[in-house]
Amino acid sequence: MHRTKENEVEKNSSKSLLREYAEAIIIAVLLALVIRAxxxxxxxIPSGSMKNTLLVGDHILVNKFVYGIKLPILNKELLHFRDPERKDIVVFRYPVDPSKDFIxxxxxxxxDTVxxxxxKVYVNDQLLVEPYVxxxxxxxxxxxxxxxxxMDSILIPxxxxxxxxxxxxxxFDSRFWKFVDMDELKGEAFIIYWSWNGDGKLTWNPTESYIRWNRIGNLLH
Structure with a gap:
């Protein structure tokens, strides 16, 4: 009888442990989904359109709440923090094909008029200084x-x-397909958290390495 009770306690303990693990995994997944959304x-980065600021093989993090908080499914803004500023690096849905993301x-x-x-780029008839180009x-x-x-002067709607x-x-940018609606913004890119070069090899030498150690942690401006 005593042994049976011990077995019952062991089974209950195992079930409690499994339940704790399951709850922890569910909470972790929900938190990850909320953070991502x-x-x-x-x-x-899959292309070289932003080099040398961003290179093919750079992995970046994008701040999704810097401009406001949106409901992902409805794409409806719940809170508005600030508008995009000139020279921000932004990720958005490509206007020609919204299934693709552009940066x-x-x-x-x-x-503005551009x-x-x-x-050379002129904004409101003033030469734009662009050291990153x-x-x-x-x-x-x-x-x-x-x-x-x-390109002839155009007015931004x-x-x-x-x-x-x-x-x-x-x-391939607004010169060819014109404007990005602000509702299509996903956020502002702010840091390179990982970077690698498929033509390199695994070594600590930054000039030869498969991993671009000198780019990891760089803030984007």
């Missing part, structure tokens, strides 16, 4: 061929942004 989300830099805000002359193609294309290097990649000659 409202706080921070990780993204991987670019904010250049024009609602009410024009491009010989690769790189050009891989020395050619200057006329507006009749492409808006890449020369309300609740919209004009965005461009830092790698100006290799970026």
């Amino acid at each position: 409202f706080v921070v989300q990780a993204f991987k 670019k830099r904010v250049i024009g805000l609602p009410g 024009r491009i002359q010989d690769k 790189v050009h891989s193609d020395p050619r200057i294309l006329p507006a009749s061929v492409s808006p890449r290097d020369n 309300p609740h919209s942004l004009f965005v461009m990649g830092d790698n100006r000659d290799e970026s």
